[in-house]
Amino acid sequence: MSKEQARIPYEAKDLSVLRLAPVAVEDRPKAALELLGEMLKYKRSLRLYLDVCTHCGACAEQCHSYLGTKDPYNMPVARVELVRRVYKKFFAPGRSVFRAWEGAKDLDQETIDQWYKYFHQCNQCRRCAVFCPKGIDTAEVTIAMRELLAHLGLVTKFHAGIVKNMEKTGNNMGTPLPAIKDGLEFLEEELKEETGLDIPIPMDVERAEVLFNPSSSDLFTNTDGLMAVAKIFYKAGVSWTLSSRIAETANFGLFFHEPTMREHSRRLVQAGKELGVKRIVAGECGHGWRTWRMFTDTINGPLPFPVVHLFEEVLEYLRTGRIQFDKSKNPEVVTYHDPCNYARGGDLIEQPRELLRACVENFVEMTPTKQYSFCCGGGSGILMDEAMDLRVALGQPKAECVRATGAEILCAPCAICKAQLPVVMDHHKVDVRVKGLSDLMGLALIL
């Protein structure tokens, strides 16, 4: 392995798990053109976005990536322009002189380097789409371009490693089943110790009502969240189960490789069908939720059961009186971070707020909030250690929003946000603890 790495994030050396034939470096520009041409034939979003931008610049000041890094190529308009100039040269309609006026440029090695760099500085947060008068969603372009780069053999080491783990073990962390079972037993003991009750965390229970699909980080770092979920299902009297086939709601394929995204989705749907559950409940994970909510039915539909979010499920228990919360258990000032793929991407805006108001005493809104909320800076899987300088820069606008609330607890119900925000808050010296919404519900639940 080469010890000198030019690219941040590091690029993967082994792409066998993605079943992609690597392209020789000198052949990449030519291959990239062919791939772009193909994509333009099946992605209307990509073609439209390359056609209708007027360079008005309304997006620039709305992009946390540009605000945090001050790199002009991180303005959404400039980021997409890296592709648009190639599109203008080779694919756009009209006479070549017209296209030259619009900045048409050849596709060379340097362009590919810029693509790799700048399409890994976009968090696919979709905030630009809210402020763009044409509704240009740069995340769509970033997803397409990362896919194109993957076909050229350019995938980050971090993402490739996760896909490999997922394929091998059914979770992104690569935790083998015996270790998961050991961990769950341990958590059951912890629950017994905490509550004195026998609260199960069941696995592979056929014909359970609910198949709960957590993020695998709930089995490693965010265990409070999983224990809270177990308590809530116990109290509500709902039969539920985990699956040994898949314990991962975070679908990294969405970020850069559609076949991987489809396979992940298929795996969960199959697990649900085999267990014969009534519905699948997705745990705290932003983009995973967007995939289940928006794409799964398209890919694997029609589904024999709905895929709902944990918050919708719990909210129903709360509204029907099957569970109750004691707010006084959470007396701290709590603010809520809208994960991009909940608010803009997945229609979860009011549900978590209703739950929060029910289980904490002091809830304060952040500014901007809801669909206008800034990304944590870790979105689209920018969680690599080697990209730490970038990550804290991307998170800077969010850090200032959180600081302004004066909150003691930052509720961030998404596994990526939970991994990213503590690092960002620490770096920018914002004194706040990051928790999932499940954690807070678990504390307030009256058993």
Next chain:
Amino acid sequence: MSVLFGWVLPYIVLIVFLGGMIHRMLVWAHVPVPFKLTVFPSPDTTGGAVLDLAKEAVGFRSLWRGKKSLWFGAWLFHIALALVLIGHFVGITFLGHQFTLFGATPEQSERLSILFGTYAGAALLIGLVFLTIRRLASPTMRFISNFADYLVLVLLLGIIGSGMYMRFFNEVPYGAVRDYLAGLFTFRPVLPPDNQAFLFHFTLVELLLLYFPSSKLMHACGLFFSRWLITRPYERQVILK
């Protein structure tokens, strides 16, 4: 020369303009949309989505959410443009007598026509100058601008400037203009009015229309396609609001 310029060229321009525009919309319409890309919160029904689209197209709500100054410049320019275009069709067709339909005398109608036209033209010019200065003054705007962005501004400044010049200093007889345009539309061409300001104005419009389908001006149509992707409703599998 005047046959080519006054009679043939306008038809070529119209064919290129309409044909090019339709062609590009057909291309967009034929590319599939594999996934639902709705950005939330979004309307639940198709009617709601159409209403959303209309509000956006008329009120520029996305820009309003961001910097108000850009919203002001862009909105003023586009609304004034719409008014001026309507004014051209109506004013030239009725020779300024359109308001007699609402009970005004011909003299009153002409005065109203001139008044509205002047205000709308001034608003259009103010909007355009604002957008031009905005693009030129900021280094970040210059970074994202290319030749075509400036070219469109120059063409528009020429068109609107010459229009206002005719309004204030060199009034072109409506009658001659109407006869010329009516001749073109009925395929019985007459000579264009022999007025340099008018010919300058008319030629720049032709150049702009020729360039339109190949340029970013296609956002006028593309807007509805691209916004539909993120606005279209997507019913929930389980409703729990």
Next chain:
Amino acid sequence: MADLNVNGQVIALDEDGFLEDAGVWNEEVALALAATEDVSELTEDHWKVINYLRNYYEQFGVAPMIRKLCKETGYDLKKIYELFPSGPAKGACKIAGLLKPTGCV
């Protein structure tokens, strides 16, 4: 990341400074890895964590839940961060010769 030199033997590290081959780990390698993590000496407390991680890793092929690590060693998370400033998933796992935990962590 430069390779590690332990008593004249070259040990390959990956870009994150973790062992390429977990099998080459021994106590001297641990000391050399600790130096890359700004851990100047390995005390009894350090070894308790390292040994627990290694035992778990040998049994399950993966790092244990952080909560379990704390419970079984009797150290709270704060103490673990004192021992291993870059945390249980990075510093402690690196010195114990485990593979780098990945995913949303």
